[in-house]
Structure formats: structure tokens, C-alpha cells
Amino acid sequence: xxxxxxxxxxxxxxxxxxxxxxxxxxxxxxxxxxxxxxxxxxxxxxxxxxxxxxxxxxxxxxxxxxxxxxxxxxxxxxxxxxxxxxxxxxxxxxxxxxxxxxxxxxxxxxxxxxxxxxxxxxxxxxxxxxxxxxxxxxxxxxxxxxxxxxxxxxxxxxxxxxxxxxxxxxxxxxxxxxxxxxxxxxxxxxxxxxxxxxxxxxxxxxxxxxxxxxxxxxxxxxxxxxxxxxxxxxxxxxxxxxxxxxxxxxxxxxxxxxxxxxxxxxxxxxxxxxxxxxxxxxxxxxxxxxxxxxxxxxxxxxxxxxxxxxxxxxxxxxxxxxxxxxxxxxxxxxxxxxxxxxxxxxxxx
Amino acid sequence: xxxxxxxxxxxxxxxxxxxxxxxxxxxxxxxxxxxxxxxxxxxxxxxxxxxxxxxxxxxxxxxxxxxxxxxxxxxxxxxxxxxxxxxxxxxxxxxxxxxxxxxxxxxxxxxxxxxxxxxxxxxxxxxxxxxxxxxxxxxxxxxxxxxxxxxxxxxxxxxxxxxxxxxxxxxxxxxxxxxxxxxxxxxxxxxxxxxxxxxxxxxxxxxxxxxxxxxxxxxxxxxxxxxxxxxxxxxxxxxxxxxxxxxxxxxxxxxxxxxxxxxxxxxxxxxxxxxxxxxxxxxxxxxxxxxxxxxxxxxxxxxxxxxxxxxxxxxxxxxxxxxxxxxxxxxxxxxxxxxxxxxxxxxxx
DNA sequence: CTGAAAGCGCTAACAA
DNA sequence: TTGTTAGCGCTTTCAG
Numbered sequence: 001x002x003x004x005x006x007x008x009x010x011x012x013x014x015x016x017x018x019x020x021x022x023x024x025x026x027x028x029x030x031x032x033x034x035x036x037x038x039x040x041x042x043x044x045x046x047x048x049x050x051x052x053x054x055x056x057x058x059x060x061x062x063x064x065x066x067x068x069x070x071x072x073x074x075x076x077x078x079x080x081x082x083x084x085x086x087x088x089x090x091x092x093x094x095x096x097x098x099x100x101x102x103x104x105x106x107x108x109x110x111x112x113x114x115x116x117x118x119x120x121x122x123x124x125x126x127x128x129x130x131x132x133x134x135x136x137x138x139x140x141x142x143x144x145x146x147x148x149x150x151x152x153x154x155x156x157x158x159x160x161x162x163x164x165x166x167x168x169x170x171x172x173x174x175x176x177x178x179x180x181x182x183x184x185x186x187x188x189x190x191x192x193x194x195x196x197x198x199x200x201x202x203x204x205x206x207x208x209x210x211x212x213x214x215x216x217x218x219x220x221x222x223x224x225x226x227x228x229x230x231x232x233x234x235x236x237x238x239x240x241x242x243x244x245x246x247x248x249x250x251x252x253x254x255x256x257x258x259x260x261x262x263x264x265x266x267x268x269x270x271x272x273x274x275x276x277x278x279x280x281x282x283x284x285x286x287x288x289x290x291x292x293x294x295x296x297x298x299x300x301x302x303x304x305x306x307x308x309x310x311x312x313x314x315x316x317x318x319x320x321x322x323x324x325x326x327x328x329x330x331x332x333x334x335x336x337x338x339x340x341x342x343x344x345x346x347x348x349x
Numbered sequence: 350x351x352x353x354x355x356x357x358x359x360x361x362x363x364x365x366x367x368x369x370x371x372x373x374x375x376x377x378x379x380x381x382x383x384x385x386x387x388x389x390x391x392x393x394x395x396x397x398x399x400x401x402x403x404x405x406x407x408x409x410x411x412x413x414x415x416x417x418x419x420x421x422x423x424x425x426x427x428x429x430x431x432x433x434x435x436x437x438x439x440x441x442x443x444x445x446x447x448x449x450x451x452x453x454x455x456x457x458x459x460x461x462x463x464x465x466x467x468x469x470x471x472x473x474x475x476x477x478x479x480x481x482x483x484x485x486x487x488x489x490x491x492x493x494x495x496x497x498x499x500x501x502x503x504x505x506x507x508x509x510x511x512x513x514x515x516x517x518x519x520x521x522x523x524x525x526x527x528x529x530x531x532x533x534x535x536x537x538x539x540x541x542x543x544x545x546x547x548x549x550x551x552x553x554x555x556x557x558x559x560x561x562x563x564x565x566x567x568x569x570x571x572x573x574x575x576x577x578x579x580x581x582x583x584x585x586x587x588x589x590x591x592x593x594x595x596x597x598x599x600x601x602x603x604x605x606x607x608x609x610x611x612x613x614x615x616x617x618x619x620x621x622x623x624x625x626x627x628x629x630x631x632x633x634x635x636x637x638x639x640x641x642x643x644x645x646x647x648x649x650x651x652x653x654x655x656x657x658x659x660x661x662x663x664x665x666x667x668x669x670x671x672x673x674x675x676x677x678x679x680x681x682x683x684x685x686x687x688x689x690x691x692x693x694x695x696x697x698x
Numbered sequence: 699c700t701g702a703a704a705g706c707g708c709t710a711a712c713a714a
Numbered sequence: 715t716t717g718t719t720a721g722c723g724c725t726t727t728c729a730g
Contacts, residue, residue: 378725
């Protein structure tokens with residue numbers, strides 16, 4: 001029951017060699033004969049030796065830990081994101097360390113700066129969190145390798161991999177139009193006019209911009225009544241907004257592009273409450289491609305973003321930065337691809 | 350751009366005191382005058398000092414890190430679990446460290462024993478993972494504070510907090526019967542007879558046992574045809590099994606208790622594929638109370654387990670163990686409560 | 699209340 | 715190939 005773990009020295013004396021030799025043997029470092037290495041490994045295994053990470057981190061300044069920061073775990077989109085990103089981090093030989101900010105900027109800051117993961121303990125950061133400008137981020141992490149996910153700043157200070165927000169939104173609206181929709185509504189943060197898109201772009205603003213552009217190109221209306229404003233991008237928010245909309249008269253749409261899957265799912269749920277059928281009365285398309293969309297009735301048509309590509313690109317950038325510590329690489333910005341997955345919620349038949 | 354963080358010494362010389370004084374000041378340890386402390390804090394803040402955790406862990410042997418190990422992140426049940434548990438860990442002043450095993454026993458083992466989080470780096474472990482017997486677990490963690498979630502062993506070696514599997518299942522079946530169901534089907538791993546329940550209980554076995562007992566008590570049939578066997582507890586598995594069932598003739602049930610919410614959601618989805626209506630033709634009830642159940646059409650009636658209570662009890666046990674390091678406490682086993690949440694999937698009307 | 703000394707366990711650099 | 719030395723940054727202990 002002794003929790004005082006075995007140390008290198010213990011292994012060394014048991015093996016009749018020096019601590020240094022054991023250290024090399026265990027790390028597969030050069031400078032140890034195969035015979036010695038094997039023997040050391042066996043003995044280490046035998047006495048249950050585990051390397052003390054604190055010590056080695058203290059010495060080497062490298063932990064192999066990559067922080068992954070998101071807003072929240074229990075949301076389909078983030079559940080998928082942390083799954084994919086953790087797996088990618090592991091596949092690259094690092095250890096992922098997840099944290100959720102619960103949308104709190106102060107939590108984010110303390111998460112990033114203070115306590116456990118300040119200077120040394122993490123070798124890099126991957127973040128998708130609201131209230132996270134590249135400036136702020138850079139000020140906190142001080143040049144530590146980092147990649148932001150879907151940070152839409154025009155002049156990126158920190159490298160980021162972004163979703164195909166505009167393109168995807170365009171495709172969604174065009175698809176609805178092709179399926180015969182002429183009164184297309186949008187569910188998103190709020191109605192925006194041209195000039196509103198100029199400053200501080202955000203993923204949802206960009207999706208709105210893409211949708212707006214598509215509508216105008218198609219000669220379809222885009223005005224205040226086009227947008228069903230939601231206070232947040234969760235199912236609950238969409239349910240509230242749609243309920244309110246219907247309460248003020250029948251909904252005027254035959255197609256609905258929801259700026260993410262959660263609001264799409266909420267919208268379908270709320271429409272059902274009022275006996276409005278999807279897709280017969282209204283066709284609905286979402287954005288993200290969360291796994292839950294497949295299992296709903298009706299199943300959800302969506303703009304599926306390529307998460308595997310996301311993970312690959314993030315890790316690529318991160319590893320480059322880690323390899324180049326000291327001489328900082330310029331920040332990059334890469335956009336990933338998407339596919340439109342057709343399901344029941346937009347069926348014509 | 351210097352990534353070489355400020356050290357205690359830097360702060361010390363800037364403040365004109367010794368490193369020791371700074372250390373005490375920053376940790377709120379006794380032995381420093383308020384005046385000195387304030388000055389030190391200000392200076393530390395000013396030059397952006399962050400304590401090097403590796404060093405302090407190395408010295409003190411305590412990291413404040415609690416490992417949380419689950420099978421998988423992108424599953425509604427686990428998404429909820431990690432949210433609740435992380436929050437509880439944080440609320441208790443510790444830092445949660447999440448890991449997913451992807452149901453691999455070897456991943457689990459290496460996760461627990463080798464590499465990063467072996468001996469020192471984590472102060473405790475919370476785990477909900479398959480292939481995780483208490484014995485195995487204990488062998489790996491060697492008396493480190495730990496709590497297993499829903500480990501149903503009769504003679505717990507490690508403390509655990511378990512779900513109300515039997516009671517909840519009983520309540521689910523009774524509820525269906527009260528709603529008029531006479532041909533109640535169960536969706537779960539496989540058909541089990543009395544003797545099958547004796548050995549190596551698992552959560553799903555216990556739910557099956559509770560359901561069986563309820564059926565027999567009610568004088569309703571329980572035989573091989575009662576159970577729709579699934580290969581796993583995800584939506585996909587349930588979809589496959591229900592499809593196969595329907596392919597072999599109309600389904601003989603007017604009520605369906607699915608041993609978790611994911612299979613319930615899958616079942617409803619598959620039934621819809623065949624034009625079978627829920628709840629008109631078949632009433633469906635699930636188990637767990639994942640957030641997604643609310644948003645489905647029909648919304649899902651379920652046995653909602655009290656996750657907040659779970660989190661509280663887990664942390665309580667863990668903290669007791671941490672406080673008692675050295676003289677091990679006896680393993681405990683506590684069952685949490687549940688409520689039946691009525692929604693559309695079992696409506697009568 | 700403050701500080702000097704020692705060492706946690708490991709590994710980079712060098713010496714043998 | 716192996717071993718020795720030194721020190722990462724912090725905190726425990728004990729002396730001032």
C-alpha cells in the first residue's frame with residue numbers, strides 16, 4: 001500500500017547500474033546496450049516503476065500535454081469536437097488536457113493563465129471558446145504554440161483553422177431554394193445588414209452573411225422578417241424563439257436554415273408543438289453535422305463540416321509551432337471543407 | 350516572447366526579499382506580514398509570475414488533479430457525465446483531467462498506469478469505464494483515492510456510487526403497465542434467466558433484472574421473445590436490432606423499455622422507418638435522462654438519474670479518501686436516486 | 699517575521 | 715557503453 005512510488009534509483013540499484021542508465025533505457029535514448037536495456041525494462045516493470053512526470057517536466061520543460069479548451073462539454077457540437085481533437089492529440093503522441101469555460105471569459109482567462117497550466121505544464125493550446133479574441137489569447141499565452149478553432153478574425157494573431165461558414169451557409173440556402181423553397185427563414189443571433197458584417201466577424205455572423213448573400217443572389221427576400229433571432233445557439237433558445245414566432249401568427253416560411261444543428265433540432269421540436277410538419281410544411285437544414293441529427297424524426301439535413309480534416313490541420317500547425325519554438329512562425333488561417341448531408345428534414349417527395 | 354517564465358527568485362529580487370518569503374506570500378502561508386505579502390503579490394502580478402506546477406508537485410507530492418476516465422466523449426450520456434463531474438471537481442478546488450478509453454481495456458490500463466498520470470500527478474481518480482473490475486483497478490492504482498461510477502460488484506474493493514439500476518428499471522416497466530401496456534418488450538444486451546444474474550453483475554444486467562422482476566410481479570410475460578437483443582447500447586445498435594425485428598414480422602409490443610436513452614432514441618428512429626408510431630402504436634421509455642431526450646419528436650419519457658447527487662457523493666467519498674491517505678478507509682457503495690420524467694413517448698390519449 | 703540550506707526525481711552535458 | 719555532476723523551481727525545515 002505504499003504510495004511512495006519507486007524511483008529511478010530504486011530500479012538502478014536493483015539492476016546494479018546507475019540511475020542515468022535506467023533513465024536512458026526507459027526513454028529508449030541512445031547509449032545503452034540492448035542487453036542492459038532489456039534487463040532494466042524487466043526490472044522496472046517488475047517493481048512497478050513509473051516515471052515521475054513532475055520531475056521530468058521540471059527538468060526538460062516539456063510535458064507532452066496539449067490543452068483543449070472549449071465552452072462546454074454537454075452540447076452535441078462540443079462533444080464531437082473534443083472527441084475528434086482528443087483522439088488526434090493522442091494519435092500524435094501527446095496527452096490532451098480538456099477544460100470547459102462555461103462561456104465565462106474569466107474562467108477562460110484563469111484557465112489559460114493561472115494555476116496549473118501556466119508556463120510549463122502544457123506544450124500547446126487548442127481552443128474553441130467564446131470571448132476569445134486572438135489578441136487576448138496571445139497576451140495570455142505569450143507565444144506558446146496554439147491554434148484557435150473557428151476564430152474568424154481578419155488579421156489573425158494566432159494560427160487558426162476555421163469552418164467554411166460563409167460557403168456552407170450559401171450552400172444551405174441554395175439547397176433549400178433548389179428544393180422549391182421561396183420563403184426562406186434564418187435562425188441565428190440577429191438580423192444583420194451589410195455594414196454589420198464589417199466589424200469583428202464571428203462564425204455566426206459569417207454564416208448569416210453567406211445566407212444573406214445567397215438569398216440576394218437568388219432574388220429571394222432578406223429583411224428583418226427573414227431572421228428568427230435567438231438569444232443563444234442551443235435547442236432551448238430556438239424553441240423559445242420559434243414558439244414566440246408562431247404565437248404571433250402562422251410562420252411565413254417554407255424553408256428554414258438554422259445556423260447550427262442545435263437550433264435546427266430545437267426548431268423542429270417547437271414546430272412539432274404547433275403541428276407544423278417538417279419537411280411537408282417547412283424544410284429545415286442545419287449546420288455542423290453533429291451525430292444526433294441522424295437519429296431524429298425527421299432526421300436532419302445538415303452542412304457537415306469535415307472534423308477529421310480539422311483535427312489534422314490543427315495538429316499540423318501545432319506541431320510546426322512546437323518544432324519552431326523560439327523563432328515564431330507567422331500566424332496562418334486555414335478553412336476546412338464541408339459536405340451537405342441530405343436527410344428527411346428537407347425531403348420533397 | 351521569452352517563454353522562460355519568471356521564477357520565485359525573479360519576484361524575490363524584484364521585491365527585495367528572499368524566494369522563501371515570496372513562496373509563503375503567494376501560497377497564503379503563515380509567516381509573512383500583511384504588508385510584505387501585499388507588496389509581493391503586486392510585484393508577482395506585475396511581472397507576470399506563475400508558479401511552476403511541476404516544481405511544486407515534485408516537492409509536495411500533491412497536484413490537485415483528479416482524473417476522470419470514461420469510455421467515450423461523444424455520447425449523450427458521457428457528455429452529461431463529464432460535464433457534471435468536471436464541474437463538481439472544479440467546485441471542490443481540484444483540477445479535472447479527462448480521458449476517454451474508447452472502450453479499450455488496454456487503453457484504460459495504460460491511461461491509468463503508465464505515462465503521465467501514474468504515481469504523483471493525480472491525487473485521485475473517478476472512473477466510469479467498461480472492462481474495469483474493481484480488482485484490476487485497485488491493482489493499478491494501489492490505494493490512490495478513487496471512486497468508481499456504477500461499478501456493480503457485490504464486494505466492492507474500491508468505493509463506488511451506483512445508479513438505481515434495478516429500482517429504476519422496475520419503475521419503468523411498472524409505468525408502462527400502468528399506461529395500459531400488456532406486451533412489454535425490453536431492449537438490452539440479451540435475454541437473461543434467473544441464474545444469469547448471479548455472476549458478475551453489470552449495470553445493464555441489473556436493469557434487466559429489475560425489468561424482469563417487474564414483469565413477473567405484474568403477471569406479464571418474460572421470455573426470450575421479450576428481449577430485443579442489441580450488440581451495444583448506442584442508437585445505431587438499437588436501430589439495427591429493431592429493423593431486424595420488424596423485418597421478421599410486425600413487432601409484438603405495445604410498450605418498450607429501453608435500457609438506456611440512446612437505445613430508446615434509436616428504437617424510436619427505427620420504428621419511424623417502418624411507419625410504427627410512438628406513442629400511439631408503441632410506448633417507449635428510456636433510462637438515464639440525457640438532455641437530448643427533451644428535443645426529440647416525440648420527446649422521450651425516461652428514468653432520470655440524479656446526476657447532481659452523483660457528483661456530490663463522488664466528491665464526498667474522494668475527499669474523505671484524500672484526507673485519509675495512509676490509513677485506507679473501507680470501500681463504500683452508495684446508490685443515487687431517480688425520477689421518472691413523463692414525456693410524449695408514453696402519452697396515452 | 700524572515701531567510702539559508704537541502705533536496706524532491708529526473709535528465710543534459712560531460713567524463714570515464 | 716556507462717557513470718558522475720549539476721541543477722530544473724519549488725517548499726520543508728530550521729536557524730536567525
